[in-house]
Amino acid sequence: MLLRIFCAIAASAVALTGPAQAEEPEIVEEVIVVAHPLSGEGLSQAATVIEGAELARVKDASIGSTLGKLPGIHNQSFGSAVGRPVIHGVSGPRVRVMEDRIDVMDVSVTSADHATMVEPFIAERVEVLKGPSTLLYGTGAIGGVVDVHTNRIPHETYDSIWGGIETRGNDNNEGTSTAAKLNGSVGQFSWHLDAAVRDGDEYEIPGFAESARQRAAEEAEHEEEEGEEEHEEEEEVRGEVPGSDYDSESFAGGFSYVGDRGFFGVAVSRIEADYGLPGGHGHEEEHEEGEEEEEEHEEEEEGNATLDLEQTRVDVEMGLTNPFGESNFTALNVRLGFNDYEHVEFEPNGESGTEFDNEAWELRTELVYEGDAYKGVLGLQLQDREFSAIGEEAFIAPVDTESRAVFWVSEREFDGFDIEGGLRFGRVEHDPSSGSGVDFTTWAASLGAVIPMSDTWTLGLVADAASRAPIAEELFSDGPHLVTNAYEIGDPSLDNERAINFSATLSHVSERWETNLVAYYTDYADFIYEVARGDELDGLPVFVWLQEDADFYGLDASVEVQVASWDGGELRARAQYDLVHAELDVSGESDIPRIPPDRFGVGFDLRQGPFSLIVDYLRTSSQGDVAPGEFKTDAYDDLRAYLGFDWAVTEGTDLTVFLQGKNLTDDEQRLHTSFIKDFAPEPGRTIEAGIRVNF
Numbered sequence: 001m002l003l004r005i006f007c008a009i010a011a012s013a014v015a016l017t018g019p020a021q022a023e024e025p026e027i028v029e030e031v032i033v034v035a036h037p038l039s040g041e042g043l044s045q046a047a048t049v050i051e052g053a054e055l056a057r058v059k060d061a062s063i064g065s066t067l068g069k070l071p072g073i074h075n076q077s078f079g080s081a082v083g084r085p086v087i088h089g090v091s092g093p094r095v096r097v098m099e100d101r102i103d104v105m106d107v108s109v110t111s112a113d114h115a116t117m118v119e120p121f122i123a124e125r126v127e128v129l130k131g132p133s134t135l136l137y138g139t140g141a142i143g144g145v146v147d148v149h150t151n152r153i154p155h156e157t158y159d160s161i162w163g164g165i166e167t168r169g170n171d172n173n174e175g176t177s178t179a180a181k182l183n184g185s186v187g188q189f190s191w192h193l194d195a196a197v198r199d200g201d202e203y204e205i206p207g208f209a210e211s212a213r214q215r216a217a218e219e220a221e222h223e224e225e226e227g228e229e230e231h232e233e234e235e236e237v238r239g240e241v242p243g244s245d246y247d248s249e250s251f252a253g254g255f256s257y258v259g260d261r262g263f264f265g266v267a268v269s270r271i272e273a274d275y276g277l278p279g280g281h282g283h284e285e286e287h288e289e290g291e292e293e294e295e296e297h298e299e300e301e302e303g304n305a306t307l308d309l310e311q312t313r314v315d316v317e318m319g320l321t322n323p324f325g326e327s328n329f330t331a332l333n334v335r336l337g338f339n340d341y342e343h344v345e346f347e348p349n350g351e352s353g354t355e356f357d358n359e360a361w362e363l364r365t366e367l368v369y370e371g372d373a374y375k376g377v378l379g380l381q382l383q384d385r386e387f388s389a390i391g392e393e394a395f396i397a398p399v400d401t402e403s404r405a406v407f408w409v410s411e412r413e414f415d416g417f418d419i420e421g422g423l424r425f426g427r428v429e430h431d432p433s434s435g436s437g438v439d440f441t442t443w444a445a446s447l448g449a450v451i452p453m454s455d456t457w458t459l460g461l462v463a464d465a466a467s468r469a470p471i472a473e474e475l476f477s478d479g480p481h482l483v484t485n486a487y488e489i490g491d492p493s494l495d496n497e498r499a500i501n502f503s504a505t506l507s508h509v510s511e512r513w514e515t516n517l518v519a520y521y522t523d524y525a526d527f528i529y530e531v532a533r534g535d536e537l538d539g540l541p542v543f544v545w546l547q548e549d550a551d552f553y554g555l556d557a558s559v560e561v562q563v564a565s566w567d568g569g570e571l572r573a574r575a576q577y578d579l580v581h582a583e584l585d586v587s588g589e590s591d592i593p594r595i596p597p598d599r600f601g602v603g604f605d606l607r608q609g610p611f612s613l614i615v616d617y618l619r620t621s622s623q624g625d626v627a628p629g630e631f632k633t634d635a636y637d638d639l640r641a642y643l644g645f646d647w648a649v650t651e652g653t654d655l656t657v658f659l660q661g662k663n664l665t666d667d668e669q670r671l672h673t674s675f676i677k678d679f680a681p682e683p684g685r686t687i688e689a690g691i692r693v694n695f
Contacts, residue, residue, distance in 0.1 A: 009052065013673075014552070021068045021673065022460075025173045025320050030179075032576075038097065052400070053554075053656075055125075056656070056692060057167075057644075057648075057660070059120045059121060059123070059204075061080050061081060061120070061177070061246070062077070062083030062116065063084070063097065063116055063118050063148065064084045064085045064086075065080075066126075067173065067284065068085065068086075069601075069616075069618060070128075071516075071518075071557065071558050071576045071578045072087065072088055072130050072554070072556035072578050073085055073087055073128065073130070073469075074596040074671070075671060075674075076594070076673045076684065077674050078277075078278070078279070079243065079246070079275065079277070079278045079279075079676075079680060080203055080244055080246055080275075080683070081248070081273070082114065082115045082275070083146075084108060084116055085086050086550050086596060087128070087130050087131075087578060087583050087685050088131065088144065089552055089592075089595050089596060090142075091143070091673070092109050094140065094144070095141070096133070096137050096141040096144075096145050096146070097145075097148075098137070098145065098147040098438035099118050099147075099313075099597070100141035100148070100149055100152065100315060100335070101147060101335055101364060102315065102337035102362050103362060104116060104117045104337035104339075104360055105313070105337065105341065105354050106311065106339070106341050106358065107343075107358050108472060109140075109473070110387075111473075111481065111484065112483070112484060112674075113277050113307065113675075114343070115273065115275070115307075115309070117311050117313075117510075119196050119250050121166070122149070122150060122179050123150065124149050124150060124151045126146060126147065127145070127146075127147040127149065128146050128147075128557070129141075129145040129147075130144050131462070131503055132444070132466050132499060133183050133500050134424060134444035134466040134468070135407055135409050135444050135445075135466075136379070136409060138403065138405060138426070139426060139440075139466075139468045139469050140471070142467075142497070144204050150194070150252070151183065151192055152267035152269065152315065153192070153252070153256055153263075153265035153266070153267045153317045154185075154190035154191070154192055154255075154256045154258070154265065154267075155256065155258070155319060156190065156258055156263075157185040157258050159185075159189075159284075160183060160184070160434040160695060162373070163180065163181065163694075163695065164181060164186070164695070165178075165692070166178070166179050166690060166691060167690060167691060167694075168690025169566070169686060169687055169689060170200075170689075171686065171687045172204050172683050172687075173200040173202060173203035173683070173694065174200065174201050174203045175200030175203075176198070176200075177197065177198040178196065178198075179194070179195070179391075180196075181193060182194075185258075187257050189255060189257065190256045190258055190263075191254065191255040191256075192253065192254045192255070194250075194251065195249070195250065195251040196251075197245065197249045198247070198248050199246065199247040199248070200244075200245060200246055201245050202240045202242060202244045202276070203240065203241055203244050203684075203686075204684050205239065205240060205668070205681050206685075207238055207279075207668050208236055209237040209240070209679060209681070210241065210679055211631065211670060211681075213631040213678065214631065217339065217631075219333050241680045241681070242304050243277050243278040243304025244276055244278045245275065245276045246275035246276070247273065247274055248271065248272065248274075248661075249271075249272055249273070250269065250271040250272070252267060253267065253268060254268070254315070255267075256317075256513040261322065262320035262321055263307045263318070263319050264318045264319075265316070265317050265318075266314070266316050267314070267315045269315075270313075271309070272309070272310045272311075273309050274307065276304050276305075276306050277304055277305045277306065277345070278304060278676060278679065279304075279483065279675070279680055291681050297345075303346055303348035304348060305346060305348055305476050305482070307343055307344070307345050307346070308343060310341075310342060310343070310623075311339065311341040311342075312339075312340045313340075313605075314338045314339075315337045315338075316333070316336045316337075316338070317334065317335045318333070318335075319332070319333045320332045328369045328371055329367060329368070329369045330369065330370040331366075331367075332366070332367050333366045333368075334363075334366075334367075335362075335364045336361070336362070336363045337362050338361045339360045339361070340358075340359055341357070341358040341360075341376075342355070343355075343356050345391075345393075347596035350693070353392070354390065354392070354394050355389070355390045355391055356387075356389050357386075357387070357389075357453070358385065358387050358388075358392075359385075359386045360383065360385040360386070361384050363381070363382040363383075364379070364380075364381050365380045365381075366378070366379045373412055373414075374412040374413070375411055375412075376409060376411070377407075377408070377410070378407075378408055379408070380405070380406055380407075381426075382403070383402070383403040384400075384401070384403075385400065385402075386398075386400050387401070393479070393482040395477050395478065396473055396477045396490075397434050397476060397478075398432070398480070399431065400431045401428070401429065401431075401472060402427075402428070402429045402431075403426060403427070403428045404427050405425065405427070406424070406426070406440070407422065407424035407425075408423050409421075409446075416451070416452070417449055418449065418450040419448070419449055420445050420446070420447070420449070420450065420462070421447045421449070422444075422445070423443075424442075424443060424444040424445075424466075426441070426442040427440070427442070428440045430476075430681075431477075432476050433491065435476070436492070437660055438475065438492060440467075440470070442449070442467045442468065442496065443466070443467055444466035446464045446466075448461060448462035448463070454589075455507070456510045456513075457507070457508050458507050458508075459504070459505070460503075460506075461503075462502070462504075462505075462646030463500075463501070464500070464502075465498075465499070465500050465501075466498070467497065467498045468497040468499070468528075469496060469497075470494040471494075473488075473593045474490055474491070474494060474528055475545075476490050477489060477545070478490060480499065480538050481540075482540075484675050486542070487536070487538055487542045487543065488544075488545075489542060489544045489545070490545050491544070491545050491546070491547075493527075494528060494545065494547060495526050495547065496526065497524065497527055497547070498525040499522050499523065499524045500522070500523045501520065501521070502522075503518065503520035503521075504518070505517070512561055512562040513560070513562075514558075515559045515560075516558050516559075518556040519553075519555050520552075520553065520554055521551070521552070521553040523549075524549060524552070526548070527548060527550035527592075528546075528547055529546060529547075530593065531594055531627055531628055531629070532627075532628045541629060548585060548586050549584070550585060551582065552581070552582045553580075553581055554578065554580040554581060555577070555578065555579050557576065557577045557578070558575070558576040559574060560572060560574040561573055568609045569607050569608035569609065570605075570607055571604065571606050572605045573602070573603070574604070575601065575602045576599075576600070576601045576602075576618075577600050581595075583625075588689055589628055591627045591630075593626075593627040593629075593630055594630075594672060595673075596671075597621040597622060597633065597672055598621040599618060599619065599637075600618070600619050601616060601617060601618035601619065603615055603617060610645055611644070611645055612643070614641070614642040614644075616638075616639070616640045617637070617639050617640075618637075618638040618640075619635070619636075619637055620637075620669075622634050622635040631678055633652070636667040636669045637667050638662075638663055638665075639663070639664040639665050640661060641664060642659075643659045644656055644657070644662065646660075649693075652695060653694070653695040654694045654695075655693050656691070656692040656693075656694075657690075657691050658689065658690055658691075659687070659688070659689045660688050661685070661688070662683070662685075663683065663685050664685055665685075666684045666685040668681050669682040670682070
């Protein structure tokens with residue numbers, strides 16, 4: 001009901017406001033992947049740029065699936081509703097996901113089945129930093145940063161109301177999504193409203209839910225347990241993934257007072273969702289029951305667990321130009337976020353299971369200074385988190401975490417090149433409800449150069465050294481974690497994880513060509529990872545957190561060329577390739593779990609007047625370098641096509657109607673980055689249609 005009222009108001013605004021002013025954004029959904037917040041001429045850190053209509057085409061139910069086809073970025077999916085981005089082979093606590101420069105403050109790093117609390121369908125832009133970004137964003141950003149910008153706290157006033165509405169649906173899981181947002185001003189007060197509703201049934205797949213290797217392993221286990229005795233054949237699930245349904249809604253509102261020297265604003269957002277937990281999680285227990293009671297127990301346990309969550313977030317932001325009058329300090333920004341997150345995991349029989357609660361806040365202050373040939377930022381970042389998991393299957397005790405840090409980042413222009421650098425020092429303290437607390441001192445340093453080689457070629461070089469404090473889950477886990485089918489045991493004696501990273505970015509931009517090549521090498525000391533120990537507890541395989549040195553290196557490459565152009569149209573072709581190689585510095589089992597395989601893709605864009613046809617083919621290789629307890633993953637194809645029609649209804653109001661197909665070859669796609677790849681492949685062939693209005 002709320003969304004229908006909101007959409008009606010938005011539709012009325014189109015008629016009432018008339019044409020939008022020229023200075024207003026033409027498209028309010030976009031993805032921008034950038035590297036350094038100070039850089040205007042070049043970037044030393046790895047970066048890719050996708051904006052405008054591209055996000056409208058690739059956005060999906062999770063931030064991981066939205067960005068997961070970009071070079072160097074993969075998706076760590078857990079069904080349709082859950083997906084965290086994997087950057088250069090690392091994810092979880094090493095990739096910080098933020099909303100408007102403040103951490104999402106959810107529990108998505110606690111477990112792979114916990115959704116990241118950002119809504120891609122209302123994103124105005126998303127900034128992705130590929131590689132260590134600990135200087136600006138903290139100890140957890142040793143692998144990269146994803147920052148979703150929402151414009152919920154406006155920074156300027158508008159001459160008229162503007163926004164957008166979109167609705168789409170697909171035939172695979174009969175899923176639908178509707179999202180809308182409005183922006184406007186009254187005098188010096190600007191306001192923002194947005195809402196989104198998504199739902200979907202269990203999605204369809206081309207074959208079995210379990211992989212061939214998983215089914216073979218289960219068959220071998222049955223034969224070993226029963227010897228030559230006959231065992232009852234289990235009915236294999238095929239054609240769809242049980243527990244992959246989802247339902248969510250979100251809404252938000254914000255306003256700002258905008259003066260001559262700055263702004264002050266507040267935003268409140270709310271997300272409510274429930275979704276199934278696909279996969280083979282569960283464990284065997286001994287029951288002293290009669291045959292009838294045992295059958296009743298087994299019947300009650302059939303099906304998948306579900307997760308019901310809600311989150312309320314409040315953001316406050318202030319921006320001020322020339323905070324100290326006429327001086328080299330040109331801008332001050334203060335951002336404060338409060339978050340109250342909770343979810344309950346329900347058993348297949350409907351009984352309430354583990355309850356997760358996370359109350360957190362983060363304060364971020366940035367003071368910008370600049371001169372004739374230099375520019376920099378001095379910053380302070382404070383974080384506090386009170387986390388608890390209560391229930392029989394809670395695998396970690398309640399933990400309070402505090403983080404404090406100061407940082408400095410700067411760039412300076414020289415004749416023929418620019419230098420970028422910075423330092424960060426911080427302190428992280430974990431205080432568990434049982435046992436002794438631990439604390440860590442963290443640091444980071446970076447030095448980079450941007451070297452224009454010609455009018456069209458630019459070379460970026462960067463060297464980073466950083467440390468990451470272990471998160472509470474790596475330190476204090478000790479219990480059954482059913483969704484990952486593991487009994488997890490942390491290690492309170494873990495030390496800081498340290499990394500030295502070198503990367504080079506070669507980019508070319510001309511009238512016809514765009515090229516981007518990134519090569520990187522990261523040397524980890526005391527890399528923290530989880531591996532199977534080889535035994536069982538409570539009927540689950542035991543996984544323990546360990547530390548060893550490790551090496552990562554890889555390559556991201558993309559090229560796009562204008563093949564032909566004519567009056568009212570053009571044809572562009574592109575190709576991309578990425579690879580990640582990672583191994584532990586140990587003899588024997590040196591492979592690291594869930595490292596993505598190589599990928600190669602080609603595609604073309606054909607545009608003629610209001611029509612556009614976009615076709616992309618991505619080949620993902622097999623992954624045979626696996627850690628103990630991990631199965632190999634087969635190669636697969638992903639063919640996608642998009643057909644769109646853009647119509648300028650009035651000046652400033654655009655209508656887009658689109659039809660797109662995903663996984664058109666109906667391949668069995670199992671993401672090696674996923675914890676449940678052997679129980680839940682990605683959706684099969686999907687046809688999606690939608691309509692979008694921007695005004």
